[in-house]
Amino acid sequence: xxxxxxxxSAKTPDGGQQLRLKRRGDEFSIMLGANExxxxxxxxSEEALAKLSCQRIAGRRNPSILIGGLxxxxxxxxxxxxxxxxAQVTVAELVxxxxxxxxxxxxxxxGGWLDDPRVSIREADVGQLIRSQASAWDAILLDVDNxxxxxxxxxxxALYSAAGLISARxxxxxxxxxxxxxxxxxxxxxxxxxxxxxxxxxxKVRAHGKRGARHIVWLxxxxx
Numbered sequence: 517x518x519x520x521x522x523x524x525s526a527k528t529p530d531g532g533q534q535l536r537l538k539r540r541g542d543e544f545s546i547m548l549g550a551n552e553x554x555x556x557x558x559x560x561s562e563e564a565l566a567k568l569s570c571q572r573i574a575g576r577r578n579p580s581i582l583i584g585g586l587x588x589x590x591x592x593x594x595x596x597x598x599x600x601x602x603a604q605v606t607v608a609e610l611v612x613x614x615x616x617x618x619x620x621x622x623x624x625x626x627g628g629w630l631d632d633p634r635v636s637i638r639e640a641d642v643g644q645l646i647r648s649q650a651s652a653w654d655a656i657l658l659d660v661d662n663x664x665x666x667x668x669x670x671x672x673x674a675l676y677s678a679a680g681l682i683s684a685r686x687x688x689x690x691x692x693x694x695x696x697x698x699x700x701x702x703x704x705x706x707x708x709x710x711x712x713x714x715x716x717x718x719x720k721v722r723a724h725g726k727r728g729a730r731h732i733v734w735l736x737x738x739x740x
Contacts, residue, residue, distance in 0.1 A: 520545070523621050526613030537617050544588065544622055546614075556625055559590040561731035562697060564721040565657055566594035568735055569695040573654045580652060581605045582687075584642030584675070585659040586614050589626045591697075595657070596632055605635050608642035615639060643675050646687045654689055659697040664705040676705055681712035685738050694736040701732050709736045 523537045528548075536547045544556040554562075566583075573579055579599065583591055586609040595605055609615050615637060618626050630637060638645065642660060664676040674680050676696070684694050694714065698705075701718070709716045714736035723729045 524613065524617065526611055529610050535611065535613070537613075537621065539621065544625065546588070554587050556588055556622075558723045559588070561721040561723050561733065562587065562590035562659055563594040564719070565659060565695055565697045565733050566591045567598055568719060568733055569655045569657050569693050570595055570598035572693045572735060572737065573691075576654055578602045578604070579654040581655050581657065582642065582645060582653045583607045583657045583659070585609065586618060586637070587659060588622060589618060589629060591657060591659050592635070593627070593629050596629060596634065599634070601634070603634050605632075606638060606645070607635065608638045608640050608645050610639070610641055612639050643680065643683070646675075646680075647683050650686050651689050653687055653692060655693045655695065656684055656688060657695045657697075664696070664698060664702045676708070678708050678712065681708055681714070681736075685712055685714065688738045690738060690740045692738045694734075694738070696734040696736070698732040698734070699729075706734065709734060712736075714738060 518541045520538045520540045523539055525534050525536045527534060533548055538545045538547060546553045581595060581603060583595065583605065586592065586607050592605065592607055618630060629635065642658070646656065658675060660675060688694060706716060706718060717735040719733045719735065720730050721733055723731055
């Protein structure tokens with residue numbers, strides 16, 4: 517079996533942990549300690565996050581999309597494939613090294629999508645972007661950390677708090693969608709979404725094919 521090769525590492529935003537980029541043949545992995553955060557062979561649920569969201573806003577003119585978390589680009593690529601030429605997609609990535617990896621050792625995975633004229637990459641906290649503008653986005657897609665129960669950066673938890681959801685709702689245009697990826701279910705988060713004034717749909721999706729692990733995508737719609 518081909519051994520894993522570590523290509524690079526980077527500190528998490530609080531400096532307390534280390535992300536590691538690894539490669540084995542044509543397979544990539546991003547690790548946090550012993551936890552694998554993402555793998556290039558497991559893209560199904562991140563792609564579903566984008567496809568389900570874009571379906572909810574289909575037909576809108578000049579849609580503006582905010583994606584929290586670049587990762588391996590699965591959500592970004594799927595969104596661009598669904599959206600028309602008039603869309604604008606902003607990706608907020610808090611760890612600068614992830615953007616460097618996307619343009620360097622993982623460039624083949626991204627296939628030039630970062631240079632799509634519809635795309636803007638911001639090395640910033642997605643929470644700050646959400647709070648900075650009202651009624652700015654047709655859809656906000658959060659593929660941040662491990663979902664509502666974060667393990668990479670505890671400050672991410674604020675995104676999923678009651679206050680964070682109020683900010684997200686305010687940042688959406690009428691009828692806009694907040695879509696959230698998670699490794700697993702979270703009844704408390706579903707309850708907070710409903711209490712925050714969203715109409716909520718919880719969708720189970722596969723990480724890969726028909727036999728991969730089941731992940732969760734919440735689709736929370738703001739009223740008109």
